[in-house]
Amino acid sequence: MLIIWVFFFFGFGERGIGFGEEQSKKSAMASTNKVVSGGGSLISDLKNLFCVLRTRRTMVFAYGFMFAFIACTVFIAFNPSATSSPWFTNIFGSRSSDSSYRTHFSSLFSYFLPNTSQPIIGSTQAIVPPPLPRTDLKGFTVPVAKQFQTAENQSEISTPTSVKSPPLYKNDSSKNRTETSSGKAKSQAPPLKTQPLKNGTVSGSAKPTPKSPPMDNRGVPKNKKEDSSSGMTLGKTQAQAGNQAEKKVSGQATNLLSSMMDCNIFDGRWVEDGSYPLYPPGSCPHIDEPFNCYLNSRPDGAYQKFRWQPRNCNIPRLNGRDMLELLRGKRLVFVGDSLNRNMWESLVCILRNSVQDKSKVFEASGRKEFRTDGSYSFLFKDYNCSVEFFQSPFLVQEWEMPDTNGSKKETLRLDIVERSSDEYKNADIIVFNTGHWWTHEKTSKGRGYYQEGSHIYDELNVAEAFRRAVTTWSRWVDANVNPKKTLVFFRGYSASHFSGGQWNSGGQCDNETEPIKNETYLSAYPEKMAVLESVIKWMKTPISYLNITRMTDYRKDAHPSIYRKQYFTDEERRSPLRYQDCSHWCLPGVPDSWNELLYAQLLIKYNQKQQQQQQKRP
Numbered sequence: 159m160l161i162i163w164v165f166f167f168f169g170f171g172e173r174g175i176g177f178g179e180e181q182s183k184k185s186a187m188a189s190t191n192k193v194v195s196g197g198g199s200l201i202s203d204l205k206n207l208f209c210v211l212r213t214r215r216t217m218v219f220a221y222g223f224m225f226a227f228i229a230c231t232v233f234i235a236f237n238p239s240a241t242s243s244p245w246f247t248n249i250f251g252s253r254s255s256d257s258s259y260r261t262h263f264s265s266l267f268s269y270f271l272p273n274t275s276q277p278i279i280g281s282t283q284a285i286v287p288p289p290l291p292r293t294d295l296k297g298f299t300v301p302v303a304k305q306f307q308t309a310e311n312q313s314e315i316s317t318p319t320s321v322k323s324p325p326l327y328k329n330d331s332s333k334n335r336t337e338t339s340s341g342k343a344k345s346q347a348p349p350l351k352t353q354p355l356k357n358g359t360v361s362g363s364a365k366p367t368p369k370s371p372p373m374d375n376r377g378v379p380k381n382k383k384e385d386s387s388s389g390m391t392l393g394k395t396q397a398q399a400g401n402q403a404e405k406k407v408s409g410q411a412t413n414l415l416s417s418m419m420d421c422n423i424f425d426g427r428w429v430e431d432g433s434y435p436l437y438p439p440g441s442c443p444h445i446d447e448p449f450n451c452y453l454n455s456r457p458d459g460a461y462q463k464f465r466w467q468p469r470n471c472n473i474p475r476l477n478g479r480d481m482l483e484l485l486r487g488k489r490l491v492f493v494g495d496s497l498n499r500n501m502w503e504s505l506v507c508i509l510r511n512s513v514q515d516k517s518k519v520f521e522a523s524g525r526k527e528f529r530t531d532g533s534y535s536f537l538f539k540d541y542n543c544s545v546e547f548f549q550s551p552f553l554v555q556e557w558e559m560p561d562t563n564g565s566k567k568e569t570l571r572l573d574i575v576e577r578s579s580d581e582y583k584n585a586d587i588i589v590f591n592t593g594h595w596w597t598h599e600k601t602s603k604g605r606g607y608y609q610e611g612s613h614i615y616d617e618l619n620v621a622e623a624f625r626r627a628v629t630t631w632s633r634w635v636d637a638n639v640n641p642k643k644t645l646v647f648f649r650g651y652s653a654s655h656f657s658g659g660q661w662n663s664g665g666q667c668d669n670e671t672e673p674i675k676n677e678t679y680l681s682a683y684p685e686k687m688a689v690l691e692s693v694i695k696w697m698k699t700p701i702s703y704l705n706i707t708r709m710t711d712y713r714k715d716a717h718p719s720i721y722r723k724q725y726f727t728d729e730e731r732r733s734p735l736r737y738q739d740c741s742h743w744c745l746p747g748v749p750d751s752w753n754e755l756l757y758a759q760l761l762i763k764y765n766q767k768q769q770q771q772q773q774k775r776p
Contacts, residue, residue: 313694313695313697313699313700313701313702313703314700314701314702314703315691315694315695315701315703315705415761415762415765417471417472418468418471418472418473418758418762421468421470421471422468422469422470423468423471423473423755423758424468424704424705424706424708424709424755425468425469425470425708426466426467426468426469426709427466427467427469427712428464428465428466428467428673428709428712428713429464429465429467430463430464431463431464431465432463433475434462434463434464434465434746434750435462435463435746435747435750436475436476436478436508436511436746436750437507437508437510437511437746438511439452439459439462439746440452440453441507441511442503442506442507442510442511442745443526444503444506444507444510444521444526444536445503445507445745446499446503446527446528446529447722447723447724448529448718448722448723448739448742449500449503449718449742449743449744449745450744450745451718451721451744451745451747452744452746453724454718454721454722454723454724454726455721455724456718456721456744458671460671460672460715461671461713461715461716461744461747462744462746462747464673464713464751465751465754466709466751466754466755473754473755473758474754474757474758474761475754476508476750476753476754476757477512477757478508478509478510478511478512478513479512481508481509481757481760482509482512482513482538482540482541482543483541484760484761484764485538485541485543485545485586485587486541486542486543487541487542487543488543488585488586488587489543489544489546489582489585489586489587490505490543490544490545490546490585490586490587490588490589491546491547491548491582491585491587491588491589492545492546492547492548492588492589492591493547493548493550493553493576493582493588493589493590493591494549494550494551494553494589494590494591494592494649495549495550495551495591495592495593495594495595496529496549496551496594496742497591497593497594497649497652497741497742498547498589498590498591498649499528499529499547499549500652500742500743500745500749501589501649501749501752501753502534502545502546502547503528503745503749504745504746504747504749504750504752504753505545505753505756506519506536506545507745507746508750508753509538509545513538513540515540518538518539518540519536519537519538519539520536520537521534521535521536521537522534522535522536522537522544523535528547531549532549533546533547533548533549533578533581534546534547535547546582546585548578548581548582550576550578550592551592551594551595552570552576552592552595552596552627553575553576553590553592553627553628553630553631554570554571554572554573554574554575554576554627554630554631555570555571555574555575555576555577556568556569556570556571557569557570557571557574557609559609559614567606567614568600568607569606569607569608569609569614570601570607570608570609570623570627571609571610572608572609572610572623572626572627572630573610573611573626573630574630575630575631575634579634579638580638583638583639583644584640584643584644585644586643586644586645587644587645587647587760588639588644588645588646588647589647589648589649589704589756590631590646590647590648590649591648591649591650592627592628593650593651593652593684593686593687594651594652594654594741596620596623596624596686601620601623602620603620604617604618604619604620604623605617608623610626621685621686621689624686624689624690625689625693628689628690628693629693632693632694632696632697635697635699635701636697636698636699639699641699641700645702645760645763646699646700646701646702647701647702647703647704647756647759648690648694648701648702648703648704649704649706649752650687650690650703650704650705650706650707651684651686651687651707652706652707652710652741652743653681653707653710653711653713654740654741655667655670655713655714655717655740656738656740656741657740665738665740666719666738666740667714667717667719667738667740668719668720668721668731668732668738670714670715670717670719671715672715673712673713673714673715673716674711674712674713674714680708680711680712681711683707683708684707687705687707690703691703702759702763704752704755704756704759706752706755709751710748713743713748714740716743716744716747716748717738717739717740717741717742717743717744718739718742718743718744719738719739719740720732720736720738721744722738722739
């Protein structure tokens with residue numbers, strides 16, 4: 159209003175429109191005098207203004223305009239129908255449909271001064287709707303599980319201790335476990351919610367085997383585009399089926415996700431469970447002889463009757479059919495040393511046990527022995543998925559260099575990732591490991607063995623060499639693995655239990671028939687795994703660390719020991735010339751529990767993926 163008045167005051171003068179010449183001259187002379195004298199005062203400016211107001215025509219026009227403006231305002235206030243005009247609404251109306259309570263004056267004010275900030279109490283902008291409830295794969299409300307410490311790159315790194323548990327490898331007096339008078343550990347952890355049946359399956363979780371598509375003579379579906387890297391077909395229909403399969407895991411298993419919220423599933427204890435193992439001993443033909451303690455005549459079977467119980471939550475029993483549904487149309491690849499082969503054979507046997515027609519589970523190349531170098535792929539025809547193993551004990555390349563005497567010198571290239579990496583970089587799930595071969599004589603001493611470029615180190619500390627190797631691996635993962643497609647896991651160090659020497663110097667474990675119960679006898683956390691964790695935290699690709707070190711340290715009873723081969727007499731087995739195996743594990747046995755932890759992680763991740771997809775939908 160003030161702006162309009164000033165416009166008319168200075169727009170009209172004594173003689174019609176504008177000031178007269180005489181008044182203009184006076185104003186100009188006044189301005190000149192102010193400039194010359196260094197500026198006027200407020201009083202002189204007001205006098206110049208009132209001289210304008212003293213003119214008759216200006217006063218008449220000002221009063222007339224003011225009277226007209228007041229009359230117009232009163233008319234609008236007492237005649238609301240006038241405001242229904244589109245022209246009036248566009249200029250003077252409020253811009254918010256929820257602001258009907260606001261006056262026309264405030265609307266007019268906001269029109270002329272649009273940048274003026276005002277609290278909009280009644281506006282929809284002030285109302286933040288609550289987030290949509292998150293549901294599990296069967297429609298039950300399930301919070302997002304957070305069982306890991308998450309690094310800046312979203313890698314999940316967990317140590318075997320939690321906030322509520324004692325420090326790593328220290329004795330404790332946990333309320334969840336008491337020691338009986340006989341010395342056996344008695345678990346007071348909450349029981350699993352799933353009720354196993356006599357046949358080893360979980361009630362309510364079994365599903366009919368889906369009808370398989372037409373197969374060719376290689377055992378793969380016809381008329382599908384073949385993935386040259388795996389020798390199996392992964393067409394669009396299989397990929398779509400795999401996505402649908404992620405939604406079909408059993409309600410019994412997914413309900414347990416709620417109990418794993420804020421839980422460290424690697425901090426716990428072994429408890430006896432008569433429903434284990436997950437597959438009958440001697441039923442799986444795909445176990446290498448050194449791992450098949452049952453067929454190698456081990457007399458006791460108590461080591462098979464344990465399951466892993468986290469301290470503050472439960473994990474689902476591994477249901478083979480549900481996991482195959484998760485893997486439908488996918489590739490799951492294990493990369494590492496013979497301990498990862500131990501885990502790979504365990505998973506193959508668990509999944510095979512859940513398939514009705516066993517002839518539809520086979521190794522792609524037809525091989526039945528898996529101890530040689532190279533790669534192996536088990537195909538599950540009904541689900542069009544593969545479970546594969548690539549042997550790479552260091553994750554970097556073993557090398558040969560010409561020696562001075564004309565022979566070749568074996569070295570380890572710390573700066574080059576292993577040769578077969580391109581064959582699995584596009585897999586859907588990759589589980590890496592390394593560790594045991596770094597304890598051998600050449601690697602542990604590090605003299606003339608480690609190489610970078612053309613330089614061979616005369617001596618290099620094994621921990622530093624390990625750090626450089628896993629750094630090379632991490633850079634390859636960041637550069638070649640697509641985290642939007644591929645889930646990457648790293649399985650930690652598996653504990654050994656040689657007593658009285660090392661593997662090649664008389665170390666033994668054949669008399670061990672019970673797990674360790676006193677935590678003071680557990681080993682220190684391996685330095686190499688601490689190095690690995692520090693490298694993972696700096697990676698761009700999220701890595702899920704399966705920290706099984708402590709859980710394996712308890713199980714001194716579950717190694718093949720002297721039961722590595724068949725047809726040995728007791729005397730031959732205990733001969734000083736025979737090495738005992740206190741590093742690997744009998745199957746069925748401890749690696750089955752590693753796969754249960756992997757299964758739990760896959761359930762969590764695919765559940766989170768589904769929740770994210772639901773939140774993106776309008």
